[in-house]
Amino acid sequence: MSFDLVLYHMERFEKKRGVKFVGGEIHVVKCIDPNRWSYIEALEIVKEFKYGGEVRLWWKGSSESLYNNLRLLSDDREALNLAKYAKDNEEEVEVYMEHLPSMPEIIKCIEGVGEEAGQEHVREEEVVDQVIADEQVREEEVREEDVRE
Numbered sequence: 001m002s003f004d005l006v007l008y009h010m011e012r013f014e015k016k017r018g019v020k021f022v023g024g025e026i027h028v029v030k031c032i033d034p035n036r037w038s039y040i041e042a043l044e045i046v047k048e049f050k051y052g053g054e055v056r057l058w059w060k061g062s063s064e065s066l067y068n069n070l071r072l073l074s075d076d077r078e079a080l081n082l083a084k085y086a087k088d089n090e091e092e093v094e095v096y097m098e099h100l101p102s103m104p105e106i107i108k109c110i111e112g113v114g115e116e117a118g119q120e121h122v123r124e125e126e127v128v129d130q131v132i133a134d135e136q137v138r139e140e141e142v143r144e145e146d147v148r149e
Contacts, residue, residue: 002031003086006062009049009097028092034083039076046097054100061085062092070096 007027029045042057057073059082060066073079073095086093 001087002033003083004092005029005032005045006092006094007045007049007097008094009046032083034087037079037083039073039079042073042079042095056098056100058096058098059093060096061089062094063089 005028007029009024009027027049032041046055046057058070059073059078060069060071071078071081073082082093
């Protein structure tokens, strides 16, 4: 017997008169095979919604309240508990995706970024235009195809 999973994502938990999951989107994944269900399968469903980075998954039965009924889905043991709950109670389960803050990775590739160059590092170049006066060009240097009419 398969079970259905309701995925809540792009939301956040708020604690005001209990616990609420505010904002975001809801997607239903139908006919999940409990014999193939695992924590990795749950992460694959999350990846289908183009999520990367760190997430934490929480689950509960659809008839249960959020307050005191959320269980952390973090391994295969808990994934099997989720499937057993769905089968025993013949109801869908709700999975809530919590986004965890990620730390930026600082990569130093270029040395001296942000430093000002001192005069010892500056080289001056002098550009000299060479001008050839008309009288310096000899007639034998000018070919007929170079002459425009």
